[in-house]
């Protein structure tokens with residue numbers, strides 16, 4: 001069996017550490033992103049209490065009657081805000097939709113910014129008022145943690161530490177609360193139906209709360225699936241396709257999936273909350289000069305983040 005290194009890193013060593021601790025963090029996360037594209041993070045600024053309260057509210061939302069949840073489904077927004085019901089999203093090359101339903105919250109735009117008119121408004125769940133409050137707080141805290149991680153990555157890449165700052169300010173990031181719903185009769189499922197089919201994330205980096213429940217697996221370079229084991233409140237952070245593209249494959253966007261539990265546990269729900277950190281649509285994803293040389297010829301055409309996102313949302317069935 002392949003063993004892969006998914007290091008557990010302390011983010012406070014970067015945000016509050018000495019010069020040498022900061023350097024160490026950049027080196028460690030850079031190396032891990034170069035090899036497998038996954039790390040787990042502690043001291044990320046989200047308290048245990050905040051995370052439990054998030055789960056409480058997420059459970060309360062998904063427990064609402066389907067009719068109520070469907071009030072918040074806006075197909076014309078390609079699932080980018082509000083509710084997406086069962087059976088709508090599938091992994092890029094899959095035939096059968098994932099066994100999940102989810103909710104998406106977008107940016108809370110600060111100040112006067114042209115993106116205010118580009119982004120759809122967030123939807124407010126009237127029936128569960130606290131859900132709106134806690135998802136907003138989680139959005140902001142994960143965005144802050146994500147920005148620190150991008151700073152550390154910039155240092156690793158030899159870029160100015162603030163390279164991503166203006167690109168992700170008021171960026172198009174999405175917080176997604178996912179409910180992998182109970183399956184009462186596993187025999188009735190199509191043979192290829194899974195909680196989340198093998199895929200790569202589209203965005204720059206993903207920060208995931210909820211790794212404590214089993215099921216998340218990454219594909220190793222030897223073609224074996226390797227389960228991610230994280231401690232209770234750890235956050236799993238991985239590289240998405242936008243960062244892989246910008247770095248001309250120096251940082252790896254690794255394929256991952258969520259497998260179904262053993263039959264006897266199919267009746268249990270699984271919840272997870274990924275934050276997909278996106279830049280503004282106008283960010284240029286042209287491969288960085290510093291990542292292109294004769295051993296690493298430029299692997300991608302030039303594209304902006306907005307154009308790339310559009311292309312990808314079509315592939316997963318969310319955009320027509």
Ligand SMILES: O=C(O)CCC(=O)C(=O)O
Pocket residue numbers: 178196201208210211216256257258271272273274
């Ligand atoms: O639910 C999980 O653990 C991972 C979900 C995921 O990979 C995704 O939504 O992109």
Ligand SMILES: [Fe+2]
Pocket residue numbers: 199200201256
């Ligand atoms: Fe993912």
